Amino acid sequence: MVFIPFMEDQMERSEVKIWSLLHAPTGPIAIYIDAIARDLLEQGFTRRSIAPQVRLIAKFSGWLETNAITLTSLSDEHVGVFMRAVERPQSKRIGDRPCLQRLMCFLRSSNLIQQPAINNSVDASAIQQAMFNYGASLLKDQALSRSTCAQYISFAEHFLSERFGSGVLNFDELRAADVVEFIRRQASRYSPARAKSATIALRSFLRYLRMRGAVSLNLAAAVPTVPNWSMTGIPRAISQDHVEAVLASCRRDTAVGCRDYAILLLLSRLGLRSSEIVALTLDSIDWEQGSLAVVGSKGGQRSELPLPADVGSAIVEYLQRGRPRSACRSLFLRVNAPIAGLGSQTSIGSIVVAAIARAGIHPPHAGAHQFRHALACQLLRQGASLTEIGSLLRHQHQKTTSIYAKVDFTALRSISLAWPGSAQ
Known part of the structure; x- marks a missing residue:
């Protein structure tokens, strides 16, 4: 050898x-x-x-x-x-x-080879090329988040694929009837919220085509409205008993357990969104002030949140015992090589699903967002106002927080009408 x-x-x-x-x-x-x-x-x-x-x-x-x-x-x-x-x-x-x-x-x-050429692929289809240009416009001109861009591009690509298939991509052939029929099909396939997302994405794409001079008609005006009334549901919150069971399921004597416990505490104690947890870095924590800097996934607004003692202790334990040595500045890292940040918010969802399975519970809903709802409901029961809850959850509009009024049964009971007759 x-x-x-x-x-x-x-x-x-x-x-x-x-x-x-x-x-x-x-x-x-x-x-x-x-x-x-x-x-x-x-x-x-x-x-x-x-x-x-x-x-x-x-x-x-x-x-x-x-x-x-x-x-x-x-x-x-x-x-x-x-x-x-x-x-x-x-x-x-x-x-x-x-x-x-x-x-x-x-x-x-290391600058030893050239960066891949994205825009000069001879094999790229006309639709793929159009989506590349559209996506670049969304990122550069409208400063939309990558997740929003991906959603818009998905609907626009679907629309063009249904209209032109593998044929020639001729935007001048688009008519209002094509737009209406596409939305009708989406409304029949998906939920009202999903269908409404399709209308928003399609209007954006059609405005982009007109701005570029690809179409002369104002086809965005032809996109029909899909009924999707807000405030029709109630918050999908996990119960506090289930929250404690999920936290207790983490083996804190392992690197994975330390990491997952800290993440679950951020979900349940501060109500962070999955994308906000993924975006946290080592520089997000001010240990002297006891605060956590969070960049909101909606609007990118930076907020300073107080760091509860138990959450801070869990993060310290992870940094000392569970976090791999790495030059990566992301707060939470993968356990297996290649060592890097968690990558996307789906990683947080996977951690939640695994923790729920370990706890042996069966909450009515899945996903990480139920912890955010649970925190709001718990604060409401403890006497916090909707304004205070909206401030903690960093809601941009008061209307978003008002949905939690539906679970304030004490306040609702005080304004309810008496049942007619002698029935109780």
Whole structure:
């Protein structure tokens, strides 16, 4: 076994070799394998899991050399060609493609290869190209959040796909009847709230087309209104007994348990949204002032919330015992490599679902938002005003908070009419 030596700066930091190969690697990536291995180690991969990744990267580098492919011309397409041409089905591992994707990210972040070209793909369909341009406009010109952009793009793409299929994309052929029929189909398939979202997205897209001069008619005015009365339901809150059962289900002697317990406390004690928890960083906490800076998912408004003692203690316990060592500034990290932030709000939902299953309870509703509703209902029962609740939950409109008046049974009972007759 021939061990390839580290660079001098790596030897100064550690005399333990991270990787070894039977033969010295060749090709344009060979001189960067030390740095790649260190990067994988920093992402949380063990030395055992780094070894097969280094072998694959060395093989890929040798293939690039054989095919006279330099770093200046390297692209994601070469990864696919390599996987199809070199790797036999029986020799492929599940982690091979993610390994090479991490390699490409490393090379790009190190400015060793060019960034992927998004707007010049000859294979992109006309609809995909239109959605790319529309999405760029939503982000740049309207400063919408990425989740909102994704929702708008989904409906717009669906509309164009139903109207044009795989044919020529000719916006001049769009008529008011196309718009009305699309919304009618959405209204028959989805809930009123979902159908209303379709109308909002479609109006946005049609205004965009007119602004770009792609259509001459004001088709946005043809989008029909879908009835969706607000305040028709009641808050879907998990009971306090179930909240305590969920918190008790976390094994706080494990790294995962420490993390999940702190997250569940943020949901139940402060009523944070899933996206707000994912966005928290190490800089969000002011330990001297005992406050937590939260950037709202709706409007991006920054708020300073008091940090309850039990929530602060849980976060400290996680930072000391459960949080992996990482340069990532996100407060909550993945447990398994690659070590990074939780990524999206669906991660919080998965944590909630797992905690509910461990607790062995069956609340009437699922998801993380039920903890936010539960906090509001509990504060209302303790005598807090709707204004105070709206301030804590960072509602932009008072109307949003007023829905909790429906669960204030004490106040409702005082204004209820007596039952006629002798019946009680």
